[in-house]
Amino acid sequence: MAAFGTVFTPEMIISRFNNNSWSTPEIVATDSISLHPGAHVLHYSSTCFEGLKAFRHADGGIYTFRMEKNVARLAQSSQLLALPGFDKAMLSKMILDIVSRYAADVPQPPGSMxxxxxxxxxxxxIGKAAAPSLESMLYVLLSPVGDYFAGGAKPLRLLLEDNARCAPHMGMVKSGGNYASALQPIMKARASVQADQVLFCPNGDVQETGAANFLLIDGNEIITKALDSSFLHGITRDSILTLARDRGMTVSERELTVDELLERAAKPGTEAALSGTAAVLTPVGTLIHGGKEYQVGSGVAGATTNALRQALNDIQWGKAEDKHGWLTKVC
Known part of the structure; x- marks a missing residue:
């Protein structure tokens, strides 16, 4: 089976910003983009993106999940990168139009588009190192995917790193540069201690991993960092916290230190997990810090993590009521 995110539909939808206006969105071949070698994005990283999914329900209907949140976050990222502003309704229609065109390619559960x-x-x-690009390109790419963890999600090993994932004022921007800055620490962690990911904890402040938000589950309480500009405001994170509140859990969005994390992680029954669009909610079994390994609870996926993941999946796949209005019907 092809690796997650390596298969694409043959077409995408695109709009270009030139002379202070956006072109009418058009469907083009996926491999049709051409860029001048002096394009602003290639030199000064004026790029941002989103990741969301469309799901096939048992009745054959196709639905996107929390699309308006992703559209709003891309608009925010574009503003913070000084890219040309766009009409959110235009992007929403672009997403619905291209997904509708390839509705037949949306996989059955547990797959998605x-x-x-x-x-x-x-x-x-190349003279605009300190000035924004006055031209831009907005496009929507599709990739049919299977289950991110075929065969089940194994508990992850995280190395706690006393550095930031990216520049503090850039954390809430979903930009390629943030992922690039995290790549070397992640590669080193994999090679040195066989960690799956790095949990960035600048000055002992538990933030996020290279590509996901971090959640600590202690009994009936979920603890996660309060929203600020230093890390990504995950939409899956928000969804999981909402479902936790629905279950009567206490949600604590606050500062979490490394010392408190390691102390709580050692308690029987404690769970930890990473949340994100691709992996939904993935258990964390081991924390590595100061040359020592700390098992989280029992070291395996906990009941609360599994229940919250299943609750979210059930809404996405149409097996449970969408009480929060998160689904948008495509066709």
């Missing part, structure tokens, strides 16, 4: 809206600066100018 991964949707990647992307916005890049295209102005050909």
């Amino acid at each position: 991964y949707i990647r809206p992307t916005h890049i600066g295209t102005e050909a100018s």
Whole structure:
């Protein structure tokens, strides 16, 4: 089976910003993009993107999940990167139009259609290191995907790193540069201690991993960092916290130190997990810090993690009531 995110539909939808206006979105071949080698994005990283999914329900209907949240976050990222602003209704229609066109390619559960809206600066100018791109390209790419963890999600090993994932003022921007800055620490962690990911904890403040938000589950309480500009405001994170409140759990969005994390993690029954669009909610079994390994609870996926993951999946696949209005019907 092909690796997650490596298979694409043959077409995508695109709009270009030139001369202070957006072109009418059009469907083009996926491999049709051409960029001037001096394009702003290639030199000054004026790029942001989103990741959301469309799901096939038992009645054959196709639904996106929390699309408006992803569209709003891309608009925010574009603003923070000084990229041209776009009409959120235009992008929403672009997403629905291209997903509808490839509705037959949306896999059955547990698969889905991964949707990647992307916005890049295209102005050909290598003199704009301290100025924004006045031209840009907004497109929506589709990738049919299977279960991110075929055969089941094994508990992850996280190395706690006393550094930030990216520049603090850039954390809430979903930009390629943030992932690039986290790559070397993650590679080193895999090679040195066989960690699956790095949990970035600058000055002892537990934040996020290279590609997911972090949640600590202690009995009936979920603890996660309060929202600020230093890390990504995950939509899956928000969904899981909402479902936890629905179950009567206490949600504590606050500062969490490394010392408190390691102390709580040692308690029987404690769970930890990573939340994100691709993996939904993935258990964490081991924390590595200061040359020592700390088992989280029993070291395996806990009952609360599994229940919250299943609750979210059931809504996405139409097996449970969508009480929060998270689904948008495509066709």
